[in-house]
Amino acid sequence: KQEVTQIPAALSVPEGENLVLNCSFTDSAIYNLQWFRQDPGKGLTSLLLIQSSQREQTSGRLNASLDKSSGRSTLYIAASQPGDSATYLCAVIAHQAGTALIFGKGTTLSVSS
């Protein structure tokens, strides 16, 4: 059964710092991996989608990488800002699970000014 783990669970950094959020999954047989942002009490905003054949995707200050064989993805945030404070969720579509997304518990990021 596919499991998704995100480390660390929480992270506090000063404004301007570059940071990396980690996501690991137990079964490398995935279709794709998607990173989301969730603000407190709000919905999920898609940040980046990486297909299983891709190694990375970039959007502005965000860069996500995927190493399917080792079951890992990272989300790199450059020059962090207070507005980046949120919970970041990683989710995969696994071959065994049809089209359902399997989520990690998230990393809660706090960026102080």
Place this chain on the structure above:
Amino acid sequence: EPEVTQTPSHQVTQMGQEVILRCVPISNHLYFYWYRQILGQKVEFLVSFYNNEISEKSEIFDDQFSVERPDGSNFTLKIRSTKLEDSAMYFCASSAPYRDGYTFGSGTRLTVV
């Protein structure tokens, strides 16, 4: 950018009552989903809907839950007899899952008292 719309944003209901949560998915998506997130926990898959029928469901989606696409635009989740443990944020999503990933709505916070 296309959005998934959910109503209501908040609902309070008495234990044992029926509730219907409503969603308008993105019009050219073919897969529709309900997920839930109990406070402090992971986002969990409930059910997927494709071609006017349930294509996958989780263990959580028992006989008290049902889904329907009553017309060409709406997608609903019905909870027949609510329990205290049904209190959660319920998210609707639609997707072209293997190509474009998921788009989530902003959620309905259900509180059962």
